Amino acid sequence: MKTVMLTYPQTLQSAELSTHPQVLAIGQFDGLHLGHASVILSAVRIARESDMKAAVMTFHPHPKEVMRKGDYEGYLTPLRDKEEILAGMGVDILYVVEFNESFSQLSPEQFVHELLLPLQTRTAVVGFDFRFGHKGAGDEQMLRALGDGEMTVETVPPFLLGGEKVSSSLIRALLKRGEMDEASQWLGRPYSVRGTVIHGEKRGRTIGFPTANLELTDHYVTPAKGVYAVRVNVGDQELTGVMNLGVKPTFHENGMRPTYEVHLLNFDGQIYDQELKVELVHYIRNERKFDSIDALIAQIREDALTAARLLS
Known part of the structure; x- marks a missing residue:
């Protein structure tokens, strides 16, 4: 797996980023739990069926760490661990976008037209609750509309375990209580x-x-x-x-x-x-x-x- 570090907009202007058409799973993916894995493996499957590269886009540092908003207590899966796990899932390219205050100001339109489409994203794969752009203004329906025929969108439904949606916040709570068996089930490891x-x-x-x-x-x-x-x-x-x-x-x-x-x-x-x-x-x-x-x-x-x- 190849890891590409992106800083908006500088590295997007580099000739090194000319790529083959690809299927791109997009998300923070902190935890890489079973819900995240369902999104990423869907992208890998679609890529293999379409003879395209399977790629993942994530953001680092964590937005909560940069914006100092919410209850941020550390990473479930830091970047190095994330790379190791994604390589084992069959991902060809990992894009790590530097998240900073400037990047947080991007509009949904800029996110698609200045980030996703220049990477030759033909299919974007996202979770059901995906948000993007300044203040989370964009959702999967807007992503679909902004693709405008150049990029299709696949939305993956929530991953349920025992009738409950697997989430990073609940895994964090399980760890804080020492409930390691349950945390392992939700993480998948x-x-x-x-x-x-x-x-x-x-x-x-x-x-x-x-x-x-x-x-x-x-x-x-x-x-x-x-x-x-x-x-x-x-x-x-x-x-x-x-x-x-x-x-x-x-x-x-x-x-x-x-x-x-x-x-x-x-x-x-x-x-x-x-x-x-x-x-x-x-x-x-x-x-x-x-x-x-x-x-x-x-x-x-x-x-x-x-x-x-x-x-x-």
């Missing part, structure tokens, strides 16, 4: 984060449970504080582990920023400065303060056994 292993307090090693302390690579949504059973990718290795996400109240009286600490099961190696991808598969328990170090060690031992059982 376990929620994951990436981070680089950094030096921490090194307390885990002294109590027999060394941990990899993560510095996250992106601004992810922070799920519920607590202990998780996790799968971990380190290079080409896939390992299992138990992760604590929280403020370590047994050792810290005052509040601190939540940290991600992963104890890898059946592993004894040096992984400082390496990048880990951590899938939060099951939520085991809430984070809590223990009366003694011995009580904490006993609980960590139990958590490790629970994680091993859940992931076996």
